[in-house]
Amino acid sequence: MKLLELNNVSIDYKTIEGNIRAVDKICLSIEDGEILGLVGESGCGKTTLIKSIIGLLPQNGTVAEGEIFFENENLLKLTKDEMRKKRWKDISMITQSAMNSLNPVYKISWQIVEAIQAHKEISKEDAYKRAEELFELVGLEKGRLNDYPHQYSGGMKQRAIIAMALALNPKIIIADEPTTALDVIVQSQILERINKLLENYQGSMILVTHDMSVIAQTCTKVAVMYGGKIVEYGEVNQVFKEPNHPYTMGLKNAFPSLVGEKNDLISIPGIPPNLLNEIKGCRFKDRCPFSIEKCSQENPKKTNIEEGFFYCHREEEREKLRVLASKQETWLQENIKE
Numbered sequence: 001m002k003l004l005e006l007n008n009v010s011i012d013y014k015t016i017e018g019n020i021r022a023v024d025k026i027c028l029s030i031e032d033g034e035i036l037g038l039v040g041e042s043g044c045g046k047t048t049l050i051k052s053i054i055g056l057l058p059q060n061g062t063v064a065e066g067e068i069f070f071e072n073e074n075l076l077k078l079t080k081d082e083m084r085k086k087r088w089k090d091i092s093m094i095t096q097s098a099m100n101s102l103n104p105v106y107k108i109s110w111q112i113v114e115a116i117q118a119h120k121e122i123s124k125e126d127a128y129k130r131a132e133e134l135f136e137l138v139g140l141e142k143g144r145l146n147d148y149p150h151q152y153s154g155g156m157k158q159r160a161i162i163a164m165a166l167a168l169n170p171k172i173i174i175a176d177e178p179t180t181a182l183d184v185i186v187q188s189q190i191l192e193r194i195n196k197l198l199e200n201y202q203g204s205m206i207l208v209t210h211d212m213s214v215i216a217q218t219c220t221k222v223a224v225m226y227g228g229k230i231v232e233y234g235e236v237n238q239v240f241k242e243p244n245h246p247y248t249m250g251l252k253n254a255f256p257s258l259v260g261e262k263n264d265l266i267s268i269p270g271i272p273p274n275l276l277n278e279i280k281g282c283r284f285k286d287r288c289p290f291s292i293e294k295c296s297q298e299n300p301k302k303t304n305i306e307e308g309f310f311y312c313h314r315e316e317e318r319e320k321l322r323v324l325a326s327k328q329e330t331w332l333q334e335n336i337k338e
């Protein structure tokens, strides 16, 4: 069953310089037990998109069009109070900065027990037992529950936050760069733990990251975002093996492969488009080594493939483009037409 479904969602920010369309007509869905990676460079709209799901857009941000269904209920129609009840219990969020949200004057145990009791009829003793169980699950010693946040390292704080986020077995966890501040080993341990926990009860996750290696290691599906749009979506192994959009091909080159040959890392020259301006044609055209005239004039159409889709005018030539995209010289600035 579809757990979460986004239909044609566009999100605008009002600024003194004008309107920014940070997310443009996005359609996406996630099923029970799926781990979806949302990947793309800074500023492509990942955080904006997930904030709209949990109803936490900043004041100058609005969902201009579209629908967001969670278990067949349109989240955009809920009152603030109804949304607050869903948050944490059904839809839980972990952010990079969450570890700073632990209150320095209370013991960790108190903070977890309070949070559990705020959402569930449960005795203090039982909530404490649940906190102990969660600590074990995220790889923390039970004995450390009675410490204060300053006695924890960054990795321990992040684990405690994950324990809290998972306390009520939420149906979906939205994790925004949850481990970026931590070292690579701790990062991969924590992601592995979250995955195992979700597997136990068929929970789902949207994992937001700019790191393709993290996606490859953690997710079942991937949505690649560029300039406020999803340019490619599919099953992770398939997208890594045969990326169809030139931006995905470029992103793949820019991160070390965990399996297979060790290739040189190649970055994509240039910067993402300014979303203040209306963009004609494909949003990646100015940085794409394969752009043709049509790319500046028309929006590319959606090409559906098995378990996925992508948007590119040169869809028929993708096998050839894949070979070219793996070569360093393809991505040299002078080879990219403006």
Ligand SMILES: Nc1ncnc2c1ncn2[C@@H]1O[C@H](COP(=O)(O)OP(=O)(O)OP(=O)(O)O)[C@@H](O)[C@H]1O
Residues within 6 Å of the ligand: 013, 014, 015, 020, 022, 040, 041, 042, 043, 044, 045, 046, 047, 048, 049, 058, 060, 061, 210, 275
């Ligand atoms: N509160 C805001 N007011 C105005 N513009 C905003 C606001 N928040 C984000 N934006 C703009 O919206 C666009 C998308 O930003 P967003 O933070 O969603 O991207 P992102 O992919 O999550 O980037 P990052 O990886 O850096 O978090 C950017 O152009 C950004 O400048």
